[in-house]
Amino acid sequence: MKHIKVINLGELNKVEGKGCGECQTSCQSACKTSCTVGNQKCENTEQ
């Protein structure tokens, strides 16, 4: 495409098989007062 460059093709709304709960949690990170979810990790290595 000439006018639009794809940086990331997201699949956030494809949720089948998701929701296992093996996510990183805030207390593992360096964040104690302004916790962000989007910069944490999915830790399910089987997906």
Place this chain on the structure above:
Amino acid sequence: MIHKYELNGYYILLDINSGSVFEIDKATYELLDYYPDKTKACENLKGKYDLADLDEAWIEIENLKNQGILFSEDIALEEDLMRDHDIKAMCLHVSHDCNMRCGYCFASEGSFEGEKVLMDIETGKEAIDFLIKNSGKRKHLEIDFFGGEPLMNFEVVKSLVEYARERELETEKVFRFTMTTNGLLLNEDIIEYLDENMANVVLSIDGRKETNDNMRKTINNEGTYKYIIDKIKRMSEKRGSKDHYIRGTFTKNNLDFSKDVLDLANQGFPSISVEPVVATPDNDYALTGEDILDLEKEYENLAVEYLNYNKQGDKFNFFHFNIDLHGGPCAYKRVSGCGAGTDYVAVTPTGEIYPCHQFVGKEDFILGDLEKGILNQNLRKDFEKVNLTDKKACRDCWAKYYCGGGCFANAYNFNNDISVPYDIGCKLEKKRIECAIMIQVAKQNR
């Protein structure tokens, strides 16, 4: 839903429901103001852009929409996966006492409005047992040794790590430990122990000496910088590439906090997190609405400098600019938020259970205790229910799936309601996300 913005010369378009990210040209950026009214768009933009170009850009927008990656459909989650979460993580308050007197401390010199007390080994073991018992099928369990200053109770920390390792064998759980410390008690033995046994080490210092010493004091009201900087450097050197963060707080006294971040980077610290203070406006160091524009600009300046440092090979990692566009947490996690009160709890030295460390000391938020378990199921349900779909302010917010709905404690502290997000926090969060995504776009252009 889409969001578009211009930052550091890049025009960026986000499709919120899919998480797709696009870099667009200025014509497309302006066309989107009129979408889906093409006639009106061309009428208003024909003097500024070639009509053929506008037509091409319009077709590209339509194609992406038809592929379902622009203006994509909202996320449909299964209700039962949003309920009855098992506990995964615990903030273990091994010390409600502190050897510093920081001006902005939300923990009242470590005591959280209560008595200065250290956790005993038996209570700590009960906390670990509680976590295992309430973790269901979750394999990876997290414990953050927290305070007050947790190294004031170092022998108990060691005993609890040993106990958890024993219980791993019989339960097939895997524990990961984090230590959050002010660094004052670090010595070679402790540094070696933490390096060997902690998955992450979080070291508190605010940045430049004058910034740090303005808020982080000894019990004799001296600045702490000279006592901690070498110890924190030694811990960081020992840690090498293993997870550790230098963590600071900025206040109204250092709205130019990017200088503090860069000062830490210049000293060679590889991973840095500097966060806004959480304080009500009656404190002279509190951030207020009039600071927002300056702070947003400061994040933008930091993002540009961050890219410059990376370009020159002086790489460092700023926690709040981390974003994994290709992976990251799934929609369930993003909708349920930080997990306080559901996936995550805090346990005090005397065994009370709270939704998270920020609520400790607020008696209305006691979920239960280690002896009797979770007693206040209604409170737990409140935390479970208040997710993105329940927060009015979040429903139409473009940042919702990046942010997760913000901090419950901030919402309560400022609005007396865990479902009403803290407005200043929202504005700063949005700017951090815009900066983080711009950095990813810029990196792909190199």
